[in-house]
Amino acid sequence: MAFSNEEILEGLAEIVAEETGLPTDAVQLGKSFTDDLDIDSLSMMTIVTHAEDKFSVRIPDEEVKNLNTVGDAVTYIAGAQA
Amino acid sequence: MTTLTQATPVAHSRILGIGAERGELFVTNDDIAGPIDSSDEWIRQRTGIVTRRRAGADRDVLDLSEAAATKAIAASGVALDEIDAIITSTITHFVQTPSAAAILADRLGITPAAAFDISAACAGYCYAIGQADALVRSGAARNVLVIGAEKLSDIIDPTDRSISFLLGDGAGAAVVGASTFPGIGPTVWGSDGSKAGTIRQTHTWMELREDPSLGWPTLRQDGPSVFKWASFQVGKFAQAAMEAAGVGPQDIDVFVPHQANLRIIDQMVKQLRLPENVVVGRDIVETGNTSAASIPLAIERLLAEGQAKSGDVCLQIGFGAGLVYAAQVVVLP
Numbered sequence: 001m002a003f004s005n006e007e008i009l010e011g012l013a014e015i016v017a018e019e020t021g022l023p024t025d026a027v028q029l030g031k032s033f034t035d036d037l038d039i040d041s042l043s044m045m046t047i048v049t050h051a052e053d054k055f056s057v058r059i060p061d062e063e064v065k066n067l068n069t070v071g072d073a074v075t076y077i078a079g080a081q082a
Numbered sequence: 083m084t085t086l087t088q089a090t091p092v093a094h095s096r097i098l099g100i101g102a103e104r105g106e107l108f109v110t111n112d113d114i115a116g117p118i119d120s121s122d123e124w125i126r127q128r129t130g131i132v133t134r135r136r137a138g139a140d141r142d143v144l145d146l147s148e149a150a151a152t153k154a155i156a157a158s159g160v161a162l163d164e165i166d167a168i169i170t171s172t173i174t175h176f177v178q179t180p181s182a183a184a185i186l187a188d189r190l191g192i193t194p195a196a197a198f199d200i201s202a203a204c205a206g207y208c209y210a211i212g213q214a215d216a217l218v219r220s221g222a223a224r225n226v227l228v229i230g231a232e233k234l235s236d237i238i239d240p241t242d243r244s245i246s247f248l249l250g251d252g253a254g255a256a257v258v259g260a261s262t263f264p265g266i267g268p269t270v271w272g273s274d275g276s277k278a279g280t281i282r283q284t285h286t287w288m289e290l291r292e293d294p295s296l297g298w299p300t301l302r303q304d305g306p307s308v309f310k311w312a313s314f315q316v317g318k319f320a321q322a323a324m325e326a327a328g329v330g331p332q333d334i335d336v337f338v339p340h341q342a343n344l345r346i347i348d349q350m351v352k353q354l355r356l357p358e359n360v361v362v363g364r365d366i367v368e369t370g371n372t373s374a375a376s377i378p379l380a381i382e383r384l385l386a387e388g389q390a391k392s393g394d395v396c397l398q399i400g401f402g403a404g405l406v407y408a409a410q411v412v413v414l415p
Contacts, residue, residue, distance in 0.1 A: 040128065042345055045310040061307040 002081045003055055008074045015050045016070075019043050029071035037070075057081055089221030096265020097211070097415045098160060098225070098257045101153025102382035103146050104369055105137035105235070105251035114247050117240040125247060130344020134250035134370025136235045143174045143253070144182060147231040148189050150253035150378075155190070155227065157415065158257035165257070166223035167196040169213055171206025171374040173403075174233045175199065186229065196223070203281070204340045204402025205271070206230050206374035207254060211398075212269030212408055214258035225259040230374030237283075239300040245281070246300065248343065250370030254378020256415075263413075267327025270319050271408035277311070280304050281403035303403075312342060313349035316407055320354055320399045323409035331356050335394035336384060336414065338363035340401055341376035350399075361389050373402065381414065390414055 003011070013027035020039060033039045039047065044067075048059050051073070057080035059067075067073045110133050111122035125131055137146060147170060155162065168190075170183040183197035202209040207230035214226035231253035238246035258266070281303040285296050320339070324330060337360050339350050344366055351362055363380030372379060377398050384390035392414055399409035 041306040042128070042309045042343075045306045046313065046349065049310060049314045061304070061310065064306065 003078070005074055005078055008055060008077050009070070011054050012047075012051060012070065012073060012077075015047050015054065018050075019046050027070055029069065029074065031070050032068055033070070034068075051077060055081065091221045092219055092260045094261040094264045095215045095218040095258055096261035096263070096413055098259045099154050099156070099158025099415050100378055100382055100385070101150045101155070101157055101255045102379045103149035103153070103253045104135040104379065105141070105146070105233075107136045107138060108133045109136050109250075114240065118243045118247055120243070120247070128345075129248055130347075130364070130367055131248060131370055132367050134248070135252060135368070135372075137233055137251040141233070143172050143231050143233045144185055144189070146233060146251065146253035147172075147182065147186055147229045147255070150231065150255040150375075151186060151190055151227055151229055154255035154257050158225075158259070160225050160257050160259060162190065162192050165192045165195055165225045165227050167214075167217055168192060168198075168227045168229070169210040170199045170229040170231065171202055171210050172199060172231045173201065173203055173373065174231075174236055176236070182231070183229070192227065195227075202374070202400075202406050202408070203404060204342065204371075204373045204376065205400035205404070205406045205408045207377045208269065208398055208400035208408035208410060209271060209406070211256065211258065211266065211412070212271060212410060215266040215269065215410075218258055218260055225257055227255060227257055229253060229255045230376075230378055232373040232375050234301075234371075234373060237300050239284075242300060242302060244305055245303040248371040249301075250372045252369060252372040252375040252379050254375045254382065256378055265413040267323060267329070267411035269408055269410045270323040270326055271406075272319070273404050273406045275404065277307075277405045280307050280311070280405060309343065309346060311405065312346045312401055314353065316399065316401045317350045317353040319407050320350070320397055320409045323399065323411055324397060327411035329395065329411055331360070333395055334360050334397045334411070336361045336363070336381075336390045336396040338377050338380045338384070338396055338398045340399065341366035341369065341380055342371055342402070374400075385414065
């Protein structure tokens with residue numbers, strides 16, 4: 001069963017909170033991982049790995065640099081579910 | 083039909099002694115931050131490294147190896163004429179031939195021991211321990227000297243932000259011989275050459291010959307990709323090494339992964355769900371990443387500082403350029 005965009009955002013927020021210590025409500029669609037959430041490239045890889053497991057999708061390493069915002073990640077994961 | 087005699091196997095092997103040699107220079111983050119437009123804080127946060135040890139221009143990988151091997155042989159109590167083979171793992175012995183091992187055999191007075199080098203980058207020490215274990219137990223060699231050694235400062239680019247700032251120089255050595263008890267568990271090892279470009283040399287020696295303006299080749303890595311592989315895939319091989327040895331996390335006293343990056347080490351500890359009382363090798367903080375030397379250097383520090391002791395059960399895993407990996411559970415000498 002595919003996850004809705006709302007479910008993906010909620011799950012992603014939990015993963016980001018676990019990795020960074022930020023509150024889940026800080027993780028919003030328009031937020032930049034690097035500029036707003038202060039997530040470096042290694043933490044981003046940890047988040048991506050947990051997201052792959054949680055949503056049963058594959059996010060290639062070369063794709064990660066295109067995921068600038070939380071919304072980018074939600075859109076990618078939603079599309080990768082199919 | 084003529085019946086051949088084959089070597090007589092022995093039941094068990096173990097590591098009899100370990101020796102280490104670090105580069106004599108203490109290079110701080112401030113010393114190297116300028117050319118990469120970085121800072122002590124950024125490097126510490128990103129890698130955990132406070133200093134890296136490097137050797138001066140007058141010492142090469144053979145000098146570092148000889149010093150570490152001399153200490154390992156002394157610690158093992160094995161006589162020179164009882165060492166039948168030497169395996170050296172290095173990527174910084176700058177001739178195609180002869181091997182570093184053959185030269186070291188002569189320098190150490192261990193002729194005519196079989197001597198050969200292997201190329202398994204940061205997994206080299208565990209690759210070589212696996213081979214030494216097999217050679218001893220098969221009866222092919224009574225004792226094997228394993229050396230993991232690098233002078234990585236010879237292949238760094240001070241302006242490179244991907245890997246150069248992590249790297250240090252050092253050598254670690256171990257003598258493997260017969261034992262009355264099982265001291266080296268099965269080696270879980272492998273490779274994934276489809277990711278050969280992930281940690282690489284900037285250009286080949288042949289390309290340099292064609293175009294000398296390219297300059298001396300140096301190392302690069304795709305840091306985030308290596309981090310992801312090492313943190314979330316390599317731990318599975320460490321888990322497999324425990325299962326192969328018939329032990330679980332509760333049986334492990336010491337965990338020594340390749341000292342690539344403190345954040346990888348911490349993530350591996352988390353993934354493996356090791357109990358809090360397991361001592362973890364974190365020599366990278368003071369020595370930096372010394373590739374094939376890093377595991378024996380970290381073990382030597384733990385033993386020297388009393389954090390680990392003889393008889394402790396140690397899970398060790400090397401991983402790096404290739405990509406290659408090797409893990410085994412060993413009993414510390």
